[in-house]
Amino acid sequence: MSGRRVLVFSSVGELGSSLAQLLSSRAEKALSSGGSCFSLGLSGGSLVSILSKELPAVPNLDCSKWLIGFCDERLVPFSDPESTYGLYKNQLFGKINIPEERILAIDPSLPVKECAEDYASKLSKAFSTEKIPVFDVLLLGMGPDGHTCSLFPDHPLLQERQKTVAPISDSPKPPPQRVTMTLPMVNAARCVVFVSTGGSKAPVLKHVLEGGEGPALPAALVSPDQGELFWLLDEPAAASLTSPVERPGPGAKL
Numbered sequence: 001m002s003g004r005r006v007l008v009f010s011s012v013g014e015l016g017s018s019l020a021q022l023l024s025s026r027a028e029k030a031l032s033s034g035g036s037c038f039s040l041g042l043s044g045g046s047l048v049s050i051l052s053k054e055l056p057a058v059p060n061l062d063c064s065k066w067l068i069g070f071c072d073e074r075l076v077p078f079s080d081p082e083s084t085y086g087l088y089k090n091q092l093f094g095k096i097n098i099p100e101e102r103i104l105a106i107d108p109s110l111p112v113k114e115c116a117e118d119y120a121s122k123l124s125k126a127f128s129t130e131k132i133p134v135f136d137v138l139l140l141g142m143g144p145d146g147h148t149c150s151l152f153p154d155h156p157l158l159q160e161r162q163k164t165v166a167p168i169s170d171s172p173k174p175p176p177q178r179v180t181m182t183l184p185m186v187n188a189a190r191c192v193v194f195v196s197t198g199g200s201k202a203p204v205l206k207h208v209l210e211g212g213e214g215p216a217l218p219a220a221l222v223s224p225d226q227g228e229l230f231w232l233l234d235e236p237a238a239a240s241l242t243s244p245v246e247r248p249g250p251g252a253k254l
């Protein structure tokens with residue numbers, strides 16, 4: 001890992017515009033260094049509304065060479081309000097010029113095990129690799145229990161080392177059936193960005209970022225092998241942290 005950066009913003013709006021700027025700069029980097037696409041993995045939660053507000057506001061943002069995947073997804077039809085793909089389709093994809101065929105989603109009509117295999121093979125094909133697909137950026141959230149993707153505390157999936165994508169049918173947070181990237185896949189990414197806001201996240205953030213009793217929580221197990229790791233927080237979420245953090249001013253480049 002090339003060093004963790006914890007950045008605290010004075011508002012969710014400032015966090016969101018810095019996130020959009022970070023994505024646009026990493027996309028430019030990926031495409032200008034000869035890559036055929038900029039690959040971005042999305043998560044649900046508050047990221048949906050943050051990205052849907054901030055990305056369309058970036059002047060001249062060209063997403064025609066972006067490749068979108070999902071860090072995890074709930075096994076429900078796209079029309080279900082619980083579908084992460086469905087939320088992004090309704091709130092974001094129509095507002096940026098991302099070609100439909102560059103959005104890699106699960107097939108929610110399949111049983112969960114087949115669905116995970118099908119999604120893993122879609123990713124392998126899109127990245128033309130039999131090995132672990134390496135995303136340019138993965139965007140992650142963290143639940144108040146320390147889960148990220150659909151990797152929950154004390155769950156056997158935290159030990160998965162072979163699969164890139166795995167099914168889960170006993171998610172403690174509903175809906176129970178989901179498909180998730182595994183830790184080897186997350187930690188292979190070039191850049192991982194957590195976004196966590198609000199005072200309810202303060203205690204778990206302290207545990208994840210500064211340590212605490214018991215086994216490491218899933219979000220604390222995210223440590224890219226070679227890539228960058230960012231934690232973008234607002235002041236209420238960061239309230240219990242005592243280790244040094246950065247407080248970038250508006251418009252600071254990440």
Ligand SMILES: O=C(O)[C@H](O)[C@@H](O)[C@H](O)[C@H](O)COP(=O)(O)O
Nearest residue numbers: 043044045046047141142143173
């Ligand atoms: O699949 C899910 O159940 C949610 O998407 C969940 O994992 C969410 O991403 C986190 O709880 C962070 O939520 P916030 O972004 O709202 O903090």
